[in-house]
Amino acid sequence: MKYKNSEMIYKKAINIIPGGVNSPVRAFKSVKRSHPIFVKKGLGSKIWDEDNNEYIDYICSWGPLILGHNHPRVLNGVKEAIELGSSFGLPTKMEVELAEMVCKCYPSMDMIRFTTSGTEATMAAIRVARAYTNRNKILKFEGCYHGHSDALLVSSGSGLLTDGYQDSNGITEGVLRDTLVVPFGDIEGVKEILSKEDIACIIMEPVPANMGLIHSEGKFLEEVRKVCDDTKTLLIFDEVISGFRLALGGAQEIFKIKPDLTTLGKIIGGGYPVGAFGGRRDIMEMIAPVGRVYHAGTLSGNPVAVRAGIETVGYLMENKESIYKTLEENVDYLTDKIKEFSKEYDVPVCINKFGSLFTIFFTDKEKVEVLKDAMEASEEMYAIYFNTMLEGGIVTPPSKYEAHFISLAHTKEDLNRTLEVMEKAFKNIKECYNGRK
Numbered sequence: 412m413k414y415k416n417s418e419m420i421y422k423k424a425i426n427i428i429p430g431g432v433n434s435p436v437r438a439f440k441s442v443k444r445s446h447p448i449f450v451k452k453g454l455g456s457k458i459w460d461e462d463n464n465e466y467i468d469y470i471c472s473w474g475p476l477i478l479g480h481n482h483p484r485v486l487n488g489v490k491e492a493i494e495l496g497s498s499f500g501l502p503t504k505m506e507v508e509l510a511e512m513v514c515k516c517y518p519s520m521d522m523i524r525f526t527t528s529g530t531e532a533t534m535a536a537i538r539v540a541r542a543y544t545n546r547n548k549i550l551k552f553e554g555c556y557h558g559h560s561d562a563l564l565v566s567s568g569s570g571l572l573t574d575g576y577q578d579s580n581g582i583t584e585g586v587l588r589d590t591l592v593v594p595f596g597d598i599e600g601v602k603e604i605l606s607k608e609d610i611a612c613i614i615m616e617p618v619p620a621n622m623g624l625i626h627s628e629g630k631f632l633e634e635v636r637k638v639c640d641d642t643k644t645l646l647i648f649d650e651v652i653s654g655f656r657l658a659l660g661g662a663q664e665i666f667k668i669k670p671d672l673t674t675l676g677k678i679i680g681g682g683y684p685v686g687a688f689g690g691r692r693d694i695m696e697m698i699a700p701v702g703r704v705y706h707a708g709t710l711s712g713n714p715v716a717v718r719a720g721i722e723t724v725g726y727l728m729e730n731k732e733s734i735y736k737t738l739e740e741n742v743d744y745l746t747d748k749i750k751e752f753s754k755e756y757d758v759p760v761c762i763n764k765f766g767s768l769f770t771i772f773f774t775d776k777e778k779v780e781v782l783k784d785a786m787e788a789s790e791e792m793y794a795i796y797f798n799t800m801l802e803g804g805i806v807t808p809p810s811k812y813e814a815h816f817i818s819l820a821h822t823k824e825d826l827n828r829t830l831e832v833m834e835k836a837f838k839n840i841k842e843c844y845n846g847r848k
Contacts, residue, residue, distance in 0.1 A: 412802050414448065416461040421446035439809045441790060442797040447809070453480030455820040458806060466806040467825050471816040474652050475677040477738075477767070478723060479820025485681045485722045492718035498710060506712040509720050512728065513679060513687065516659050519648075519669040523689030524698060525712040529651035529676030530558025532686035533614065535698075535706045536672045537562060540612035540645045542704045543694050548588075550604055550613045550644075552595040554782030556621035557614055557649050557674075565590040594781050595619055598634045605642045612645040612672075617662035620652045622785045623770035624763040624814045626778075629666045636668050645694070651676030651686070652814075655724065657766040659731045681723035683716035734819060738767035741817050741826060745769070748830050752837040758792070758844075768814040771796070773840075785812060795843060796836045803832030 424431035432438045432447065439447040448460040456479055458468045468480070478485065492505075506525060514520045526532045537549060537560075549562060557563040561582050591608065593600035595615075604610065617632055619625040639646040648670035654661040655678045663670060672690035679685055689695065697704045710716075727734060746762045746769055753760040761772045761779050772779045773792035779785055793811040800807045805828075807815060 488722040520689035521692035522695035526686040532674040534560040546611035554622035614647040680716040681719035685716040756841040799836035
């Protein structure tokens with residue numbers, strides 16, 4: 412692979428954009444590269460960088476491209492929408508259509524409000540929960556990422572973990588006092604806090620995917636739901652990643668648990684900038700202009716993003732019986748072979764998978780269940796894995812704390828090519844570590 416153009420662009424970028432990137436994980440720092448690749452285009456399962464290197468893509472814009480890059484149906488819909496106008500700052504019929512589609516898939520949502528991002532959705536959901544309960548404090552789980560608003564960056568995951576931190580600078584002491592944290596899965600810790608504190612809401616990823624993918628137990632989620640009911644605490648499911656990814660109705664469909672509020676992200680815009688939060692009618696009617704909880708945004712319900720969402724969600728609804736089965740089978744196909752490579756080359760791995768997501772933890776642990784387990788996985792082995800894959804034309808997450816995503820555009824040929832390069836990555840890890848013995 413040659414990266415001359417990407418390197419030149421990066422040298423310009425670092426002088427005008429902090430770190431040369433507009434989201435920290437894109438910098439490729441934790442995988443020991445001097446600069447990232449700069450992407451020029453994408454189609455189906457593949458992307459091309461500014462040096463015209465071709466890659467099979469397992470990032471998929473961090474999840475929303477479940478149909479692949481520039482799916483014809485989505486692309487045609489977007490072209491039609493753009494020709495009618497890119498933004499109005501006024502309501503459109505399409506917003507109502509997408510709202511009806513999403514609420515049909517998520518029975519816990521009586522009403523929905525669109526935003527421009529998942530971060531904005533979680534921020535607004537927290538605000539309305541505080542107003543509804545007349546309480547200030549919130550509870551979240553260690554290592555779970557809910558966007559970059561102040562209250563939700565406490566003991567967070569994703570890019571913060573990649574950069575070696577759990578909290579961001581710039582957060583006030585008051586915010587830190589009002590955000591309480593327990594390890595994921597610690598139901599006794601949840602019960603203890605809710606017995607002593609008036610908590611407005613618990614916000615959680617029902618299937619955490621920002622400290623690497625972490626398994627959820629249905630019993631744990633059921634107990635969280637019960638303790639919320641007992642203490643009149645609202646339960647918010649952050650399904651920005653799991654929504655429409657694990658099932659048409661997200662994790663709440665799989666576990667059969669109704670949260671009070673749900674947040675969704677870019678997948679409901681087919682990869683275009685959009686988010687949403689929704690839930691019980693009595694809670695949602697507190698939002699302006701009906702109630703006095705303010706939320707607004709010129710680009711909320713943007714017609715281009717909404718049309719992309721209508722086409723994406725519509726396709727998923729029409730083909731739900733086959734889509735999720737196919738995606739899960741393809742993940743199984745890859746991860747079964749990875750386990751074989753682990754044994755053959757004596758490279759320790761623990762693979763967490765759920766539906767169309769999986770994470771490879773390079774660790775001796777049989778299970779990775781909490782943040783501490785994920786942090787102990789080898790960053791150095793992951794860097795060897797990432798760089799071998801990149802040089803072989805495969806883009807994987809540039810952080811051990813992220814998940815791999817499969818799309819419907821990934822063919823059996825793509826998967827087999829991926830496995831060829833993966834085997835080389837395991838060979839490289841074995842050779843590197845044998846040389847130290």
